[in-house]
Amino acid sequence: MRLLIIDGDTELCQLVADYLKPMGFEVEMEHDGERGAHRATSEPWAAVILDVMMPGCDGFEVLRRIRVKSKVPVMMLTVRGEEVDRIVGLELVIHACRKVGPTEELWHSVPECTGQPAVMR
Numbered sequence: 706m707r708l709l710i711i712d713g714d715t716e717l718c719q720l721v722a723d724y725l726k727p728m729g730f731e732v733e734m735e736h737d738g739e740r741g742a743h744r745a746t747s748e749p750w751a752a753v754i755l756d757v758m759m760p761g762c763d764g765f766e767v768l769r770r771i772r773v774k775s776k777v778p779v780m781m782l783t784v785r786g787e788e789v790d791r792i793v794g795l796e797l798v799i800h801a802c803r804k805v806g807p808t809e810e811l812w813h814s815v816p817e818c819t820g821q822p823a824v825m826r
């Protein structure tokens with residue numbers, strides 16, 4: 706199953722990808738919101754993992770653009786915890802994960818979102 710990570714933090718993207726690949730996911734990354742939104746809507750994905758805070762086009766705008774064209778499951782990674790942010794994001798998203806220490810949440814959330822059980826290889 707293919708996952709797309711859209712996050713401006715290249716090191717965190719690689720960390721998340723390295724965590725998800727042994728679970729059997731094919732992971733690709735995009736570090737720019739504009740390009741990420743385009744790829745999310747023009748290629749088939751099991752799910753998209755999207756950061757809220759990115760330079761230029763932020764995650765909420767990327768999510769809005771995705772929702773215009775696609776119902777692909779989207780999980781938000783965020784360090785923001787303001788109630789307004791959570792409400793705005795949850796209107797359009799499947800699941801929101803805290804960006805600080807996301808591995809345990811990813812272990813449960815990605816398989817739930819994609820329908821594929823978590824199996825370490």
